Amino acid sequence: MSLENQQLLQEERQGLEQAPLLIRSMSSNSPDATSRIRTIQNAPEGNAGKLKTYKRRWFVLGVFMSHMISNNMVWISFSPISTIAQCYYGVSLFWINALSWVYMLTYALFSLPAVWFLEKGGLKWTGLIGATLNAAGSWLRFAGTHPQMFWLLFLGQTVTSATYLMENNGCSKMSAIWFPPRERTIATTLYSVIASQFGVLIGLLVGPLVVTGGGTSYTNDICNNTITINSTALDRQPWESTVYNQLFYYMLAQAILTTLVIPLTYILPEAPPTPPSVTAPRNSKKTQTPFLRLLKTALSNVYFDIFLIATAILSSAGASYVTVFQEVLHNAGYEKYQNVIGYLGSSMMVAAIIGLLVIGKWIDYTRRYYATVIFASFSSVLITLTLSLLIQFKLLFYLIFITGTLVSCSMSLLGGITFEYAVEMTYPLPESISAGLLNLFNQIMGIVMVIAVGQLVQHKLAMYGNYVFTGLLLLASIIVVFVRPTLRRVKVENDTT
Incomplete structure (x- = not known):
């Protein structure tokens, strides 16, 4: 191993001290950046040169x-x-x-x-x-x-x-x-x-x-x-x-x-x-890089910053919509379906689980993060708008039941994808950095949305909240269109096989 590669390996083992430089290099799609990371990852150290699943x-x-x-x-x-x-x-x-x-x-x-x-x-x-x-x-x-x-x-x-x-x-x-x-x-x-x-x-x-x-x-x-x-x-x-x-x-x-x-x-x-x-x-190693430096490096990534805002809106708006959904149905005159409304909540969760399993396997085999995120975002907008119109015009409850289930399924499609997509944007930073920032932004936006939902319900305006949520989902979907980064981790793995 050359002296330069030995130095790079040592820096990696000490905690990704070169992470900011690598990220800047890969942002410009530099072939040298990929080569340097590949050298680091494949450098022999015990079992590091082998691959095996258990x-x-x-x-x-x-x-x-x-x-x-x-x-x-x-x-x-x-x-x-x-x-x-x-x-x-x-x-x-x-x-x-x-x-x-x-x-x-x-x-x-x-x-x-x-x-x-x-x-x-x-x-x-x-x-x-x-x-x-x-x-x-x-x-x-x-x-x-x-x-x-x-x-x-x-x-x-x-x-x-x-x-x-x-x-x-x-x-x-x-x-x-x-x-x-x-x-x-x-x-x-x-x-x-x-x-x-x-x-x-x-x-x-x-x-x-x-x-x-x-x-x-x-x-x-x-x-x-x-x-x-x-x-x-x-x-x-x-x-x-x-x-x-x-x-x-x-x-x-x-x-x-x-x-x-x-x-x-x-x-x-x-x-x-x-x-x-x-x-x-x-x-599998504990990084020695200063924590604040890792955060600063992640937040200096423009694509990741935009993605944080968009996913926070999508996640919190979706969760808030589900929270206020039963109140919306009551205000719209569907009280006689009270027992069925209870089952609707369970139906929405089961649909969400099925959607997550399908989309997770799809991403694993295709790596088409961008197209999948765009599809999930805009499908949520269309289905939510359809549901709002069905409730507004007091159409058949069972149409609302089916559409509400589809809303939950479409909103859930972004679940596990967002974490893995964020890792691809911020690689080679530790995965917990991007996950922690995503969760933090989601929770902050969630608190804001919960307060807003409470005000809507208190003032009997939950019905109009449907269109507010639809508008927020549309805004976030448009923002996501501009997030098309290089899949850094995938690129390294493809270049080493």
Whole structure:
């Protein structure tokens, strides 16, 4: 190996000190830049010159998916039983909703420190700490089952929010370390999006089945004091005892399940003995490059900056649209379909999961990121506009049911793609940098959208919100058209085969 190549290899092993220079070089499509990265990646160091995949990669993926499933199940558990929880704990709806948005607030405040820890501590130990915090928070929630202990329940929810903070930034990093190029997008999608969707689906379905409060009408009568016996309000004690017993076993089951994830995480290896791709060896190492320098380098990439803004709008507008969707249907006069509307939420999530699986495999085999993102963005605009018009003119509900399912499917197509596309733009920076910035921008925009949605619902303007969301999706789709960067990681891998 020449002296120059030895020097480049040493710089790579010390933490990508040459990353800004390499990125600037590749931005100009310099052949020399690709050659230099190829030299670094293929330089012999133990097993670095070999490529191999291991069956255990699916076990690793399964463990990290279990983190996301259990955490999202805990996160959403009080949303479908908000009326019962509000009455049982004697708090306002604001505090019940706060159990959900505390996740977004925690993420917005501590996302970048979590990325720093992931780069310094590595994937396994970050996951282990995240799993431990999830279990600890779940046991605190269990201890807060008593109606006078809402503060302890809220504290536990805040602790569990740190798990999402620790875990979600590692999706692309895990895929790069363990999976070959033809499986990376589907692995990232399974970890980052499908596991989250599945956890939410479990929480939405199981919560109302376990915590019934004796029935909706009985709960409403208790909470509103509308039933009187001998001029005395109906006694709350039997109802509280029923809810306490139901919450006791519900919270206990969650605490046990989250605890079981810890030993599974502990036995995980940090990385495979032999990397699965020519771009993977550096991913198993902890970078020594100053963290702020990595952030500055990523944000100096114009394509990535535009992509951050566009995906934040697409993601938050889509999530907010789903949030306000039931209120829109109620305002439009579809109250008689209340039971079916509940199934619509589940249908939308199942459609999203199917769409994510299909698009993940498509990207892995075609690498057509740009065309797929454009298709997903503009199809979301067209289907959302169609749904808005169907509701506006009060057409058949089952047309709305089908179109609403398609909306969820089209909006979900960008799920795992955005993380992998961002890695391609910012390579050779660590994958967690781009993932962390994407998640941070999404959460900040999500908070803004949630506030806006709340105002629309409060002023009975949810119907007009349909067109606002459609306009935002159109704006983001137009922005995405101008994001057409070089697929840097793909280029390196193609040039070395």
